[in-house]
Structure formats: structure tokens, C-alpha cells
Amino acid sequence: RCDVWGSQLHGRISIRKPYPRGQHPQRHGGFSLSLYAQNTSWLEVSLMMNKLNFRPMIVDSLRGYTKQALTRDLMAGLIVGIVALPMAIAFAIASGVSPEVGLVTAVLGGLIVSALGGSSVQIGGPTGAFIIIVLGIIGEYGQSGLLIATLMAGILLLLMGALRLGSLIKFIPYPIILGFTAGIAMTIFTTQVNDLFGLGLTGLPKEFVPKWGVLLSSLGLTHLPTLLIGLGSILIIQLTPRLTKVIPGSLVAIVVMTIACYLLKEYAGVTGLDTIGDRYTISARIPDLVAPELSWATLERLIGPAFTIAILGAIESLLSASVADGVIGERHRSNTELMAQGVANIIVPFFGGIPVTGAIARTMTNINNGGRTPVAGITHAIVLLLIFLFLMPLTAYIPMACLAGVLIMVSYNMCGWRSIVALRKMPRSDYAVMWATLVLTVLFDLTIAIEIGLLMAVVLFLKRTSEATSIKIFGSEIDPNIESDLELHEEKLQVPHGVAVYEIDGPYFFGVANKFDEIMTKVADKPKIRIIRMRRVPFIDSTGLHNLENLCRQSDRQGIVTILSGVTMQVRKTLLKAKFDNIIPEDYICSHINVALKKADEILNNNR
Numbered sequence: 001r002c003d004v005w006g007s008q009l010h011g012r013i014s015i016r017k018p019y020p021r022g023q024h025p026q027r028h029g030g031f032s033l034s035l036y037a038q039n040t041s042w043l044e045v046s047l048m049m050n051k052l053n054f055r056p057m058i059v060d061s062l063r064g065y066t067k068q069a070l071t072r073d074l075m076a077g078l079i080v081g082i083v084a085l086p087m088a089i090a091f092a093i094a095s096g097v098s099p100e101v102g103l104v105t106a107v108l109g110g111l112i113v114s115a116l117g118g119s120s121v122q123i124g125g126p127t128g129a130f131i132i133i134v135l136g137i138i139g140e141y142g143q144s145g146l147l148i149a150t151l152m153a154g155i156l157l158l159l160m161g162a163l164r165l166g167s168l169i170k171f172i173p174y175p176i177i178l179g180f181t182a183g184i185a186m187t188i189f190t191t192q193v194n195d196l197f198g199l200g201l202t203g204l205p206k207e208f209v210p211k212w213g214v215l216l217s218s219l220g221l222t223h224l225p226t227l228l229i230g231l232g233s234i235l236i237i238q239l240t241p242r243l244t245k246v247i248p249g250s251l252v253a254i255v256v257m258t259i260a261c262y263l264l265k266e267y268a269g270v271t272g273l274d275t276i277g278d279r280y281t282i283s284a285r286i287p288d289l290v291a292p293e294l295s296w297a298t299l300e301r302l303i304g305p306a307f308t309i310a311i312l313g314a315i316e317s318l319l320s321a322s323v324a325d326g327v328i329g330e331r332h333r334s335n336t337e338l339m340a341q342g343v344a345n346i347i348v349p350f351f352g353g354i355p356v357t358g359a360i361a362r363t364m365t366n367i368n369n370g371g372r373t374p375v376a377g378i379t380h381a382i383v384l385l386l387i388f389l390f391l392m393p394l395t396a397y398i399p400m401a402c403l404a405g406v407l408i409m410v411s412y413n414m415c416g417w418r419s420i421v422a423l424r425k426m427p428r429s430d431y432a433v434m435w436a437t438l439v440l441t442v443l444f445d446l447t448i449a450i451e452i453g454l455l456m457a458v459v460l461f462l463k464r465t466s467e468a469t470s471i472k473i474f475g476s477e478i479d480p481n482i483e484s485d486l487e488l489h490e491e492k493l494q495v496p497h498g499v500a501v502y503e504i505d506g507p508y509f510f511g512v513a514n515k516f517d518e519i520m521t522k523v524a525d526k527p528k529i530r531i532i533r534m535r536r537v538p539f540i541d542s543t544g545l546h547n548l549e550n551l552c553r554q555s556d557r558q559g560i561v562t563i564l565s566g567v568t569m570q571v572r573k574t575l576l577k578a579k580f581d582n583i584i585p586e587d588y589i590c591s592h593i594n595v596a597l598k599k600a601d602e603i604l605n606n607n608r
Helices: 040-051 057-061 067-094 099-116 128-162 174-197 208-217 224-243 249-267 296-328 334-351 360-368 374-390 392-397 400-415 417-423 428-443 446-468 510-522 542-557 569-577 593-606
Strands: 011-016 032-037 470-474 499-505 529-536 561-565
Touching: 057 099, 057 374, 067 099, 067 128, 067 174, 067 249, 067 360, 067 374, 067 400, 099 334, 099 374, 099 392, 128 174, 128 296, 128 334, 128 400, 174 208, 174 224, 174 296, 174 400, 174 417, 174 428, 174 446, 208 428, 224 249, 224 400, 249 392, 249 400, 296 334, 296 360, 296 446, 360 374, 374 392, 417 428, 428 446, 499 593, 529 593, 542 561, 561 593
Parallel strands: 499 529, 529 561
Antiparallel strands: 011 032, 470 499
């Protein structure tokens, strides 16, 4: 229904699709949309947003919002903000930027993702998956390069959502996701060994194998108090959930170990315990806007890292939203979520921030503590902002070994070793793709790993599909009891002398086209009529079409008539669109085998 009332300055559009009584349309696939406009400009903007498939979840979540829901969201947001604090600081430092950059990213990114996102409970911010990417970009292109790469990634994410590619991201094979996630976890662990053992090494090699060579050869330089702080942090993170589910173990570890470090330095005379304040100048001031220095050469160099940030951000955010859907029983809007992630990654870099994406751990913390609307995510951002403004100087006392312990636990939880073990029961090709992606991520970088992993997955998929497509040759009769496209007869259907029937069972694409050619050339006796059954061909690609065209032309030169049988509507449209009726008559493209055999009889009788 579409109604418009009023003059140019006032209007309303209401579009509704019926849905089962008593069921919420957003949760059960129905559609209900109302757009109110005070002027034509706002109406045009609203219609444009709907056309782009951009509808933030907060618009629907706040309908019928109650005081009880507000209380739950505020409490969940408070807890998530506390949980996000150590993560934001740790991820920032591990990425090679200062602690306040992590908090600024969490505040702005979390606010934008919650306000504009397509999930009711998604929590956005910096995540461990981006540590290695950010570290590499800063090392090669500097802070300005990171700004431009993140900005470009935001634009790519925005385009992905606008082009409705949200559902396509979900088709990236699981072994690839598992492989690069485990590879990132191993790389994060490697970057923290220096601080965990207090080795004090500088200028470590970037490459994985040489770096481990230096680390292992330097273990004799281990600073025991630093190691004890790091191991103590890991132990506290592991034990805290057994005592309380409310306070995160990482926060408890930071508080306890910061106090322990201060006491050891002040009263026990222990030296060599590095803290955040020893390495960074802490500031509680909101950063000034930074203008990027754009040039075509810079854009060309950074398109690869930007693409990696965009793909990884899309995968992680949609994976997080999908996991959340399974828990709260809702369905997120993937394209809206991608556009929200894009806006966040466009805005955050101008404040010196690092890439933003959906964080699975923080999202689950939000859900487990009662958060059900974007208000909880907005509250989490406000809590972090207050901590940033009033408590930021205290972060200078946090020991680096404690943050190393936090990140080592993050890498352990990321690695998914149980899933890797379980994948051994799957096909060997999937296991090979996973290990290839993991090794490439560790030895080279994530961009190469994703590209090679996807290429391997596509090749293996095509191989499996071509193997699944079979080609059969029928003799003198066809049994109607096992042939679904026959008009059933009590007796078996006879194939006339001089007629050969071939059947393609599966997609007719380039991987099968040559296979069909080989079978046809192996047949010694040349029939007068070839019937090619295509009832189980769901689609035909350009290579298959070209192959079939050549076969028909070659058969015609040999005096052999070609008839197609059981052609589905989709394949028939493809054939006619390609002007296939110029090669064989349109009535030779038959709906099922009975028609094809009848046509063959007519041709044989006319030629006698």
C-alpha cells in the first residue's frame, strides 16, 4: 500500500506486507516500513535510504521501548564498556599506536556501528584480527598510510553494502576463515613474546621465521619479574570466570598486576618492569582532526591493504552478527551492517583511529548481560568516553607484560585449535586449504593468504562439481520407472534404431564441456540423430554453450541431427538469448524425452 497525503511540505509513505498475526515482521521475514516526511527533501532521503537497503536496526528497536529494556541496556552497556577498556588499549599498543588511539577507535566506532548498524546487539571497535595488518601498514607506509588505507576500506565497505553484497561475504569457505584466523592468532602471539619475557629486544625482523630465530636465541635475557607479571596475568584471566561472570578476567588482571608492579618498583626496588607510561605519552585530550595527504600514487600503493581491511572487516562483522542472531533469535541486515562499518571506517581515521569492525567477544558479552537494542552499544561507547576523559592517566601504570598476557589469551581464543582438529574429519581438500591459508598468513601476509586461499577453494569446488556431473549413454530402451521426465508407460520406452541418447547430469560448465566432447569422440558408431538430455542441467555457462554450439555444427556437417531434451526454463532462456535457434530449430529444443523421441521418429520417417 502506498499513500501520500498533504502538499509539497508534508507527506507520508506507508508500505506494508502482510505477516502472520502476532508475529513481529522483522523477526519472521515480513516487511513493514513507514517513512514520515516534513518536507520533500527528507522524503527523498528516506526513499533513497530504502532503495540502498539501508535501514538501521535502531529505527525498529526503539518502537515500544520500555523502561525495563532501557535498564537492561544501560547495565549491559556499562559492563561491555568495562570489558572493552583493556581490549582497546591492548589492541592499540600491539598495533603500534598509542593507547588513546584504541579508546578513540572504540568510542567513535562503537557509537557509529550501534547507531547505524544492521544488528541490534553488535558492538564495534578495534579487534585482534587487525593487529598484524595495522602493524604492517604503519611499518611500511606510516600513520598517514594507515589513515588513507582505513578510509579507502570504509569506502569499499560502503559500496559493498550499497551493492547488496552482504550475503555474498557469507560464501567465503569456512576453512579459509579458520586458516587466516589461526594464522593471525599465531602472529599476535609471536609479537607478544618479547614483552612477556621482558627480553628488551628492538629492531626484530618482520618475517615470522627469522623473528622466532632471534626470540629463541635471546631467551637467556629473560627478566624473571616481567615473566611472572605476564604469567600471573594469564592465570588470573583463566581463573576469574570460575569466580565471577560479571567482571572480565582481563580487567581483573590489569588492576591486580598494575598494583603488583607499582609495589615491586616502589617498595621492593625491582627495576626493568616496563609500563605503558615508559613507552608512550598518555593524553586524555580528544585528538584533532587529521587531513589525509591524497595522491594517485598513494592510492595505488594502498589499495591492496585497504581491500584486506575491508574484506576482513566485512567477514568479522557479519560473522559476529550471525552468531548473535542465533542467540537472540533475530535476523540482522547484512547490507546495512556493511554500510555502518563503512561509515565508521571513513570517520574514525580522521581522528587518528585504527580500523573498526564487529567484535564477537564484546557482542556476546553484551547479549549475556541483557543487551537487546543498540542503546547498549551506544552506552558502551559513552562509558569508554568517560573513562578516556577522566581516568586515562592511570593507564600509564599498566605493565607491558600484563598487556602481553591479555593478548596471548586473545590469540589463544582466536586460534580455534579445536575446530582445526575437528576439520581433520572433513575432506582432505578442505584441510589443505585451511593449512595453506594459515601458513601463507604467517609467512607472508593476510592479503596473499586470502587470495591464494580463495583461488584454491574455487579450483577445488570446480573440481568437485565437474566430478559430480556425470554423462550417461542409453542403449535401445529407457526405463520409465527410473526416469522422472517421462510420461509413464507400463512398458519400457524404445529408442529407435539410428538414435543415440546421451544424458548430462549436473551443471554444464567449462569443467564438463571437454569431458562431454571426449565421450562423444569415443563413440565409434555415428547415429543419425543425437538426443542430448539436459533435464538435470541447472545452468549452462558460456563455455558449455560454446561447446554445445560446436557439437551441433559438427554434427550437422556429419549429417547428424541434434535434439535437446528435458531443457529447463532457465537453460532454455539462456539458449534462446544466445540465438541457439539459429543453429537448431526451436522445436528441436524439447521439454522432455517423449517429445524428443517423437520428433526423432518424424525425422527418421521423413528421411526414408
